[in-house]
Amino acid sequence: xxxxxxxxxxxxxxxxxxxxxxxxxxxxxxxxxxxxxxxxxxxxxxxxxxxxxxxxxxxxxxxxxxxxxxxxxxxxxxxxxxxxxxxxxxxxxxxxxxxxxxxxxxxxxxxxxxxxxxxxxxxxxxxxxxxxxxxxxxxxxxxxxxxxxxxxxxxxxxxxxxxxxxxxxxxxxxxx
Numbered sequence: 001x002x003x004x005x006x007x008x009x010x011x012x013x014x015x016x017x018x019x020x021x022x023x024x025x026x027x028x029x030x031x032x033x034x035x036x037x038x039x040x041x042x043x044x045x046x047x048x049x050x051x052x053x054x055x056x057x058x059x060x061x062x063x064x065x066x067x068x069x070x071x072x073x074x075x076x077x078x079x080x081x082x083x084x085x086x087x088x089x090x091x092x093x094x095x096x097x098x099x100x101x102x103x104x105x106x107x108x109x110x111x112x113x114x115x116x117x118x119x120x121x122x123x124x125x126x127x128x129x130x131x132x133x134x135x136x137x138x139x140x141x142x143x144x145x146x147x148x149x150x151x152x153x154x155x156x157x158x159x160x161x162x163x164x165x166x167x168x169x170x171x172x173x174x175x176x
């Protein structure tokens with residue numbers, strides 16, 4: 001029912017958007033499509049169509065969306081005064097830097113050591129699991145609340161994991 005209504009009234013909806021925003025077809029079409037999307041997600045859309053109030057309701061959505069600086073449409077599409085750069089200047093600078101293969105190899109080695117630790121037994125698994133959690137949340141107290149493990153135990157496990165990884169890197173002769 002809603003799709004049929006939108007299809008049969010599409011041209012009128014776009015024309016109404018042009019009248020509301022008094023602008024060229026591009027922004028008016030954008031406003032019309034935004035309005036149709038908002039209308040289609042309303043739980044009472046079919047009731048409005050049945051009562052022949054759908055176009056009036058959609059005109060209200062359009063008018064408020066176009067004229068309100070706090071409307072979701074305005075925040076998404078218009079945001080007056082917002083400046084958007086067309087390219088990333090930092091990416092331009094990064095092109096001059098060569099790729100660091102040694103750092104990449106070191107990271108891969110550390111990941112491999114951590115995978116080995118997961119299968120080396122319960123103690124190593126415990127250490128590396130807490131270490132991975134610590135990488136995402138470096139607050140021992142917060143980790144203690146999340147896991148129910150004492151923060152001193154977590155700190156000790158993370159310390160032991162770091163030491164073990166450093167030791168394995170030195171044994172394998174990996175440059176860091």
